[in-house]
Amino acid sequence: MESYMLRWGEMPFKIISKKKLAEKIKMIEIEAPLVARSAMPGQFVIIRVDQRGERIPLTIVDWNPSRGTITLVFREIGLTTMKLGRRRVGEEILDVVGPLGNPSQVLNYDRVCMIGEGVRISSLYPRLKYLKKCGSHTVVIAYAKSGDEIIMEDEISRLSDEYYVVTSDGTRGFKGTAAITLHNLLKESKMKVEVVLAVGSPLMLRSIAAVTKRYQIRTIADLSPIMLDGLGMCGCCRVIVGNEVKFACIDGPEFDAHLVDYDNLISRMKMYRSEEQLSLKIHMGG
Amino acid sequence: MVERIKMPELPVERRLKSFDEVALGYSEEMARVEASRCLQCKNPPCVKACPLNVNIPAFIRHVREGNYEKAAEIIRSSNCLPVITGRVCPYERQCESACTLGKKGEPVSINALERFISDWELSRGFCIPAKIPEKTKGKKVAIVGSGPAGISAAERLALEGYEVSIFEALHMPGGVPLYGIPEFKLPKDVLLKGLKFLDELDVEILTNVVIGRTLTLNDLLSDGYDAIFLAIGANYPLSLGIPGENLCGVYFASEFLMRINLMRAYKFPHESDTPISVYGHVVVVGGGDVAIDVARCAVRLGADSVTILYRRTEKEMPARKVEVRRAREEGVHFSFLSQPIEFIGDENGRVKAIKCIKMELGPPDETGRRRPIPIPGSEFIVDADTVIVAIGQTVNPLALRGFPHIKLSKKGTIVVDPETLETTYSGIFAGGDAVTGSSTVAMAMSTGRKAAHFIIRHLSR
Ligand SMILES: Cc1cc2nc3c(=O)[nH]c(=O)nc-3n(C[C@H](O)[C@H](O)[C@H](O)COP(=O)(O)OP(=O)(O)OC[C@H]3O[C@@H](n4cnc5c(N)ncnc54)[C@H](O)[C@@H]3O)c2cc1C
Ligand SMILES: Cc1cc2nc3c(=O)[nH]c(=O)nc-3n(C[C@H](O)[C@H](O)[C@H](O)COP(=O)(O)OP(=O)(O)OC[C@H]3O[C@@H](n4cnc5c(N)ncnc54)[C@H](O)[C@@H]3O)c2cc1C
Ligand code: SF4
Ligand code: SF4
Ligand code: FES
Numbered sequence: 001m002e003s004y005m006l007r008w009g010e011m012p013f014k015i016i017s018k019k020k021l022a023e024k025i026k027m028i029e030i031e032a033p034l035v036a037r038s039a040m041p042g043q044f045v046i047i048r049v050d051q052r053g054e055r056i057p058l059t060i061v062d063w064n065p066s067r068g069t070i071t072l073v074f075r076e077i078g079l080t081t082m083k084l085g086r087r088r089v090g091e092e093i094l095d096v097v098g099p100l101g102n103p104s105q106v107l108n109y110d111r112v113c114m115i116g117e118g119v120r121i122s123s124l125y126p127r128l129k130y131l132k133k134c135g136s137h138t139v140v141i142a143y144a145k146s147g148d149e150i151i152m153e154d155e156i157s158r159l160s161d162e163y164y165v166v167t168s169d170g171t172r173g174f175k176g177t178a179a180i181t182l183h184n185l186l187k188e189s190k191m192k193v194e195v196v197l198a199v200g201s202p203l204m205l206r207s208i209a210a211v212t213k214r215y216q217i218r219t220i221a222d223l224s225p226i227m228l229d230g231l232g233m234c235g236c237c238r239v240i241v242g243n244e245v246k247f248a249c250i251d252g253p254e255f256d257a258h259l260v261d262y263d264n265l266i267s268r269m270k271m272y273r274s275e276e277q278l279s280l281k282i283h284m285g286g
Numbered sequence: 287m288v289e290r291i292k293m294p295e296l297p298v299e300r301r302l303k304s305f306d307e308v309a310l311g312y313s314e315e316m317a318r319v320e321a322s323r324c325l326q327c328k329n330p331p332c333v334k335a336c337p338l339n340v341n342i343p344a345f346i347r348h349v350r351e352g353n354y355e356k357a358a359e360i361i362r363s364s365n366c367l368p369v370i371t372g373r374v375c376p377y378e379r380q381c382e383s384a385c386t387l388g389k390k391g392e393p394v395s396i397n398a399l400e401r402f403i404s405d406w407e408l409s410r411g412f413c414i415p416a417k418i419p420e421k422t423k424g425k426k427v428a429i430v431g432s433g434p435a436g437i438s439a440a441e442r443l444a445l446e447g448y449e450v451s452i453f454e455a456l457h458m459p460g461g462v463p464l465y466g467i468p469e470f471k472l473p474k475d476v477l478l479k480g481l482k483f484l485d486e487l488d489v490e491i492l493t494n495v496v497i498g499r500t501l502t503l504n505d506l507l508s509d510g511y512d513a514i515f516l517a518i519g520a521n522y523p524l525s526l527g528i529p530g531e532n533l534c535g536v537y538f539a540s541e542f543l544m545r546i547n548l549m550r551a552y553k554f555p556h557e558s559d560t561p562i563s564v565y566g567h568v569v570v571v572g573g574g575d576v577a578i579d580v581a582r583c584a585v586r587l588g589a590d591s592v593t594i595l596y597r598r599t600e601k602e603m604p605a606r607k608v609e610v611r612r613a614r615e616e617g618v619h620f621s622f623l624s625q626p627i628e629f630i631g632d633e634n635g636r637v638k639a640i641k642c643i644k645m646e647l648g649p650p651d652e653t654g655r656r657r658p659i660p661i662p663g664s665e666f667i668v669d670a671d672t673v674i675v676a677i678g679q680t681v682n683p684l685a686l687r688g689f690p691h692i693k694l695s696k697k698g699t700i701v702v703d704p705e706t707l708e709t710t711y712s713g714i715f716a717g718g719d720a721v722t723g724s725s726t727v728a729m730a731m732s733t734g735r736k737a738a739h740f741i742i743r744h745l746s747r
Binding site: 034035038048052053054055079080094095096097098099100228229231232233234235236238239240245250261263264266267268270271272275276278279282283 | 456457493500501521523525531532533540541545553554555556559563635682684
């Protein structure tokens with residue numbers, strides 16, 4: 001382990017490989033041996049690209065302890081993810097810290113349905129891999145606006161016992177929303193699951209929670225509030241769950257989907273909208 | 287008699303828009319004159335009142351004689367971070383509170399002299415060249431947390447020939463002095479230069495390692511660390527527990543300060559990518575030093591007005607007088623005997639006002655201060671576009687995950703043997719704010735030094 005340790009100021013987090021998965025969605029493999037050693041499905045890292053950079057959280061999609069690497073999948077939506085997307089193979093990023101957050105709550109279930117939206121379909125992968133190893137029955141609903149955003153299809157469908165694609169423009173699979181698809185599957189009693197996990201926008205999470213509430217199925221929402229330290233020190237990531245304030249980074253990021261205050265989450269996620277657009281304009285001219 | 291030399295300060299109009307340091311430090315001449323005021327007491331009370339027992343008369347004598355190198359050496363033998371303490375010590379409650387001169391007039395400005403020496407050291411490019419100690423002991427100590435407590439323990443242990451690794455969860459070392467105390471009180475480049483001696487001592491600082499997540503205490507023990515010192519601070523923000531605390535525009539002081547100090551959000555968007563959203567009428571809740579720091583940051587970020595709401599009166603306010611004075615000069619308002627009971631939001635979920643209640647003072651509580659009691663029916667509304675809650679922190683026990691052997695008190699602090707600072711697990715020690723709750727830099731450092739002493743004893747058995 002000693003040789004993995006890196007002193008302050010060293011830039012060890014080298015990009016080993018890089019792949020474009022869809023328009024604006026990239027996958028990178030980074031050297032981060034300590035993280036690779038202890039990661040569990042559902043956990044994330046916080047990265048900082050350069051000296052002036054912001055700290056942003058990204059889910060650990062895959063890891064390889066013997067290579068000492070982790071894999072991240074991200075959508076380029078703002079300054080930091082765009083900077084990250086521009087880094088080339090062989091280049092380094094300044095900071096990677098983790099694994100943060102608690103391991104996923106679905107890992108002990110036998111029959112699991114998981115729903116991912118857009119880039120976050122990738123966040124299902126580590127859970128799926130783990131569940132498959134345990135012999136669980138897995139159902140995946142991959143949802144995106146359009147067919148070309150259904151990412152990691154081979155890897156994910158291979159690990160799913162049932163795999164459904166849904167797009168809102170109908171270019172692939174069912175046309176509609178993830179919630180409607182889930183509702184149809186449950187209504188026709190085609191699908192018997194003990195737990196549903198969803199990751200994506202708060203709007204989708206809310207509609208999924210509304211569906212599963214009717215069927216009284218335990219449902220877990222993987223939340224993505226704005227984070228800063230990811231260590232429970234700042235309180236920036238606080239969310240309201242069952243009228244209690246929780247810190248998503250240390251108490252979550254998964255919570256009971258039926259108890260989350262989505263309106264509050266939505267407004268807090270937009271808190272820096274105008275600042276984000278300003279910095280994008282200044283630095284990326286877009 | 288010569289009067290106490292005042293600390294020169296940045297003029298108010300230059301403070302309002304910049305995070306430049308406010309206290310400017312003594313010139314050489316000022317330092318020499320101030321040093322000449324010291325009576326060189328035989329049994330100096332100031333030394334006992336300094337948590338680090340810095341040999342104050344001795345270093346001041348060397349300042350008077352212009353022998354700065356010697357002065358620096360004396361300070362350094364009990365205080366490896368004069369760069370911090372010389373700027374932020376609440377000296378009126380520590381060393382200077384006991385100064386003999388203070389009985390009749392003004393105490394010696396010990397703090398300013400300490401800073402003078404530390405600035406002099408830094409201006410020469412480095413702090414006193416340390417003899418690089420050899421790692422003769424063949425034993426390794428892990429320190430969790432790179433704040434004042436962790437750093438001062440590391441220094442002691444390294445000097446004694448132990449191999450020392452500091453594990454820090456954030457991307458930079460320094461603890462609260464780095465990410466909590468604002469730039470205008472403690473410039474970050476000064477702080478970071480002041481940490482260089484750790485390199486010289488060959489102490490390794492491993493940033494981006496979260497104990498309890500990246501590695502557990504068990505990992506450290508099985509990876510061959512012979513002792514562990516927990517110096518994780520008290521950095522879990524306390525909330526008021528009132529409705530509306532999750533509205534946009536309501537910050538905890540820790541987030542607010544971390545964005546500004548660690549992430550340099552005051553330079554957004556041109557030199558920093560981390561945003562902060564402070565505008566309009568800013569209201570700060572609390573009455574301690576943190577509330578004052580936050581309010582003064584808000585002024586600099588261009589708020590229309592900044593008001594501190596405190597539930598008792600100015601007399602009970604724990605904040606330091608100097609800082610309250612500076613805050614007032616910068617235009618911060620105070621509203622005493624006021625307690626928020628609800629934050630009110632607009633249709634977008636952003637705070638727009640605070641519902642408060644008037645308080646009156648009842649009989650003294652366990653801290654000896656008069657207890658505030660709400661006056662029924664006295665509710666009133668204060669407009670607020672940004673609110674910052676600065677009512678304190680408690681210990682964040684993340685480091686102890688997966689390691690149930692260490693006991694915490696009811697308040698959440700780490701339980702230690704008061705004599706040796708050993709926790710309920712043999713070989714693991716704890717100190718600083720993690721044990722005492724929020725305190726001061728010098729106090730945290732003194733527990734770090736003490737822990738190092740008992741760690742050495744433990745390892746030599
Ligand atoms: C636990 C967790 C795991 C995540 N995993 C992934 C992932 O695997 N792949 C992925 O593409 N995205 C993931 N995200 C979201 C990702 O962090 C944001 O897309 C990213 O921070 C955007 O930064 P930006 O500077 O590029 O964009 P910006 O323009 O700054 O922000 C765009 C939007 O992203 C959100 N955001 C901004 N800053 C932060 C921040 N510091 N922390 C969290 N959210 C922020 C806000 O809602 C904002 O409106 C995750 C978020 C969380 C909390
Ligand atoms: C805003 C503010 C202003 C202050 N102003 C003053 C002042 O003017 N004068 C004064 O004397 N005192 C001041 N204080 C108090 C002083 O800063 C603290 O008493 C002192 O920093 C405590 O030192 P420490 O080493 O115990 O902890 P900290 O300084 O809190 O350092 C703890 C370190 O441990 C790290 N850590 C925590 N958990 C983990 C983990 N699991 N793994 C790895 N690392 C971890 C943290 O990131 C942090 O860097 C102030 C405090 C605050 C909050
Ligand atoms: S008590 Fe005051 S006068 Fe006496 S030695 Fe200390 S600083 Fe000097
Ligand atoms: S460390 Fe603080 S208390 Fe001690 S002498 Fe220096 S300024 Fe005074
Ligand atoms: S991100 Fe700071 S407490 Fe969660």
